[in-house]
Amino acid sequence: MTTPLLEVRDIAKFYGHRIGCDKVDFDLYPGEVMGIVGESGSGKSTLLNCLAGHLTPDAGQVRFEMRTGEMADTVTMSEPERRMLSRTDWAFVHQHARDGLRMNVSAGGNVGERLMAVGARHYGNIREEAIDWLGRVEISETRVDDRPTAFSGGMQQRLQIARNLVTGPRLVFMDEPTGGLDVSVQARLLDLLRGLVREMGLSAIIVTHDLAVVRLLADRLMVMKDGHVVESGLTDQVLDDPQHAYTQLLVSSVLQV
Amino acid sequence: MIEIEGLSKTFTLHNQGGVVIPVMEGGALSVARGECVGLVGTSGAGKSTLMRMIYGNYLAASGRILVDGLDVTKAEPREILALRRQTLGYVSQFLRVVPRVATLDVVAEPLLAVGVHAEAARETARGLLTRLRIPERLWSLSPTSFSGGEQQRVNIARGFAHEYPCLLLDEPTASLDAANRETVLGLIDEAKARGAAIVGIFHDEAARDRVCDHTVDVSIFTPKAA
Numbered sequence: 001m002t003t004p005l006l007e008v009r010d011i012a013k014f015y016g017h018r019i020g021c022d023k024v025d026f027d028l029y030p031g032e033v034m035g036i037v038g039e040s041g042s043g044k045s046t047l048l049n050c051l052a053g054h055l056t057p058d059a060g061q062v063r064f065e066m067r068t069g070e071m072a073d074t075v076t077m078s079e080p081e082r083r084m085l086s087r088t089d090w091a092f093v094h095q096h097a098r099d100g101l102r103m104n105v106s107a108g109g110n111v112g113e114r115l116m117a118v119g120a121r122h123y124g125n126i127r128e129e130a131i132d133w134l135g136r137v138e139i140s141e142t143r144v145d146d147r148p149t150a151f152s153g154g155m156q157q158r159l160q161i162a163r164n165l166v167t168g169p170r171l172v173f174m175d176e177p178t179g180g181l182d183v184s185v186q187a188r189l190l191d192l193l194r195g196l197v198r199e200m201g202l203s204a205i206i207v208t209h210d211l212a213v214v215r216l217l218a219d220r221l222m223v224m225k226d227g228h229v230v231e232s233g234l235t236d237q238v239l240d241d242p243q244h245a246y247t248q249l250l251v252s253s254v255l256q257v
Numbered sequence: 258m259i260e261i262e263g264l265s266k267t268f269t270l271h272n273q274g275g276v277v278i279p280v281m282e283g284g285a286l287s288v289a290r291g292e293c294v295g296l297v298g299t300s301g302a303g304k305s306t307l308m309r310m311i312y313g314n315y316l317a318a319s320g321r322i323l324v325d326g327l328d329v330t331k332a333e334p335r336e337i338l339a340l341r342r343q344t345l346g347y348v349s350q351f352l353r354v355v356p357r358v359a360t361l362d363v364v365a366e367p368l369l370a371v372g373v374h375a376e377a378a379r380e381t382a383r384g385l386l387t388r389l390r391i392p393e394r395l396w397s398l399s400p401t402s403f404s405g406g407e408q409q410r411v412n413i414a415r416g417f418a419h420e421y422p423c424l425l426l427d428e429p430t431a432s433l434d435a436a437n438r439e440t441v442l443g444l445i446d447e448a449k450a451r452g453a454a455i456v457g458i459f460h461d462e463a464a465r466d467r468v469c470d471h472t473v474d475v476s477i478f479t480p481k482a483a
Contacts, residue, residue, distance in 0.1 A: 029335050187356035194355060198369065216355050220334045234313060234334040241315040245271030252272070 003065065005030045005171060005203050006051075011060035013046050019227035020046035024060070026222065026232065030170070033197055033204045035218030035235060037211060037250070043227035044207045045175060051205065052092050052173045053082045064089075064171070087117045091164035095176035097156035101148050101163065107134060108144040110163045118167050133162040137192060154185035158192065165196060172204040178213055190216055211254055215239060223247045258423050258454035259288040259311065264320035264330075264478075266306060279480040280306055284320060286456070286473055290422070293445065293455040295469035298476040304458045307475055308425050311456065312347045313337040324423055342370050346421035350428050352400060352412040360386065360403075360411055361396040367419040378418070385414035388440055406432050417444050424448060426457040430464045442468055 004027035013020035021043035028034055036044045049055040051062055053074055063071040067089070074082055086092065094100040101110055111130040112120075120126050131141050137158035139151075148156050157177065164172065177193070178186040194217060197204060206218060214221055214235055221239070222232040223246065231244040242248045264284030270276045281303050288294045296304040309315040310329070311322055317330040325344050327336060341347070346367070354363050361382050368378035386396060389410040395403070400411045409432055416424065426445070430438045438461070445468045448455060459465035465472065 032335060184357075191355050191357050215353075219338050233316075234337055236314050237316060240309070241268075243269070243316065248271050 002029055004028060005032075005065050007061070007063040007071065008051065009061040009063070011047065011050055011057045011062065013043075013050050013055060013057045019043070020055075021050070021224070021227045024229055026229075028171075028203055028205065030203055031197075031201050032220060033202075033206065033218045034220045034222065035214030036205065036207045036222045036224060037209060037214055038224035039209060039250075042224040044224050046227075047224070048173055048175055048205065048207045052090065053086060054092075087114065088167055089170045091167075091169040091172040093157075093160055093164055093172065093174040093177050095179045097148070097153070097160045100160040101156065103148050106145045106147055107139065107151070107159055110148065110159060111166050114163055114167050129166065130162075133166050134159070136196075137162045138188075152185075154181050154189065157181060157185075157189060161189075161192070161196075165200070165202075168200070170203060172202055174204060174206040174208075176208050176210075177206065178210065179208070186213075193217060211239060211251065223250065258290055258325055259286065259456065260321075260323040261286040261311070262320060264307075264310065264322065265318045266303075266310060266315065267318050281475075281478045282480045284475075284478040288423075288454040288456055290452045290454050291449050293449055293457060293469050295465045295472040296456065296458050297465075297472045297474050298479075302474075302476040302479060304475050305427060307478075308347075308427055308456060308458065312341070312345065312425055342367075344421060345423045345425070346416050346419065347425040348413055348416035348427060348429050350409075350431070352408040352415075354400060356401055357399050359397045360391065360400045363400055363411060364414045364418055367415060371419055373419075381418055382414065385418060386411075388444075389414050390437060390440070406434070406437075409433065410437060413441055413444070417448065420448070420451060420453070422453055424453050424455045426455060426459075428458055428460060430459065430461050438464065 006028040008024060008026050011024040012022045024047055036047065038044045050057040057075060062074045064074050066072050108127060108130040111133050112126040115126050115129060131144055134141065134144060139155060139158060148159055151159060178189055181189065196202065208214060218235045221235040222229050223238065225246045231238060231247045238247060239251055242251050262285050264281060266281040268278045268280060284307060296307060298304055306315060310317050311324065313329045322329040324340060327340055329337060361379055364382035364385060365378040368381060369375065391407060391410055400408055413429055429441050433441060442464060445455065457469065
């Protein structure tokens with residue numbers, strides 16, 4: 001019997017007396033990809049940031065299975081411990097690649113920096129590994145010394161993914177990873193992410209408002225409204241047989257192509 | 258392999274005045290290994306609904322659906338996903354794939370998901386695509402640009418790539434020419450011979466008579482209008 005990689009219990013975050021998110025509860029198992037959908041202001045990004053340690057929740061626990069096998073509460077752990085996690089076992093893919101990249105450092109440097117943060121020192125090895133990862137996200141070796149400012153939006157996003165995955169994380173948080181990209185670039189990125197998730201056995205939590213993206217990427221789905229989870233379940237079940245009024249509205253509002 | 262009893266289903270339309278539509282009551286079905294059961298009934302009687310409930314795609318209101326011992330109506334998402342990966346295949350009427358992925362990889366994917374080596378998976382995929390007469394020059398292209406009949410055959414190839422012990426087939430011979438129809442019926446016979454339990458919807462009566470061991474009329478599960 002496998003045990004959860006992440007146990008989230010009763011997470012709440014308030015902005016004054018306004019609810020960010022409240023009473024969020026779920027387990028994520030190794031290799032699972034969970035989508036969180038909801039309109040803007042539904043609390044999905046707040047929740048993601050609470051889970052990833054960017055925001056401190058006002059209540060609840062986020063327990064993560066460390067490599068030693070013990071469950072550690074990431075809300076109460078020390079800042080250096082949490083920072084170590086976010087450099088090694090966790091990755092965070094931002095909606096805007098510029099938030100996740102160092103724009104004045106070369107593409108190779110962006111990938112190599114994360115390796116150095118976990119102790120890699122040999123320049124040749126770091127460069128080789130960086131080039132290998134750029135290849136995996138379909139960025140040509142000839143661009144390794146270019147800065148991300150010279151890259152297109154889609155390339156920047158792929159570079160951000162390479163930078164995040166190079167250290168072999170076990171859990172990836174993604175905030176609208178395909179938002180703001182044009183459709184053909186989105187498709188390519190989705191294909192890439194699916195392949196990486198399968199090959200590396202990654203677990204991921206993806207926040208998006210795009211139902212087509214979750215259908216293709218996520219095993220499970222959580223629907224949020226006004227800071228609360230109104231429905232959750234198997235992705236295709238929630239989308240094809242939604243039970244809650246809000247989910248029904250959401251699904252029926254999607255424009256058919 | 259598949260045991261269903263006391264199954265019911267309602268749809269509640271919250272945004273249309275909260276109308277509750279009961280669509281099934283007292284649903285029951287039993288499929289043994291090596292057996293093919295055909296679902297019959299008029300359009301709208303609930304054949305596809307029943308099939309989708311077996312696949313875990315629709316939630317049941319009550320009753321149970323055992324597939325290889327797992328009660329799909331109560332299982333966790335990850336248990337259903339594992340069941341779909343290893344045990345339960347579904348050939349729907351529509352192909353849904355990630356754009357840009359080559360046909361060969363679309364067909365090989367279910368095998369990769371159960372840990373088959375990439376080259377062996379592609380070899381199986383090539384064999385199936387050849388049998389289903391998809392020209393080799395199309396294999397490296399995404400099936401999203403294919404004709405309806407071609408997409409249907411890619412979908413079938415994908416559904417038969419991994420030897421699932423249970424298979425759900427929704428109109429597998431619709432929109433196929435005689436030769437391809439024959440190939441699909443052959444694939445179904447082979448699956449039965451290796452012990453697969455199959456539930457199928459066939460409007461093609463000749464096809465149904467040939468592969469189905471018996472049929473179940475789902476309209477007996479339709480709730481009587483109050």
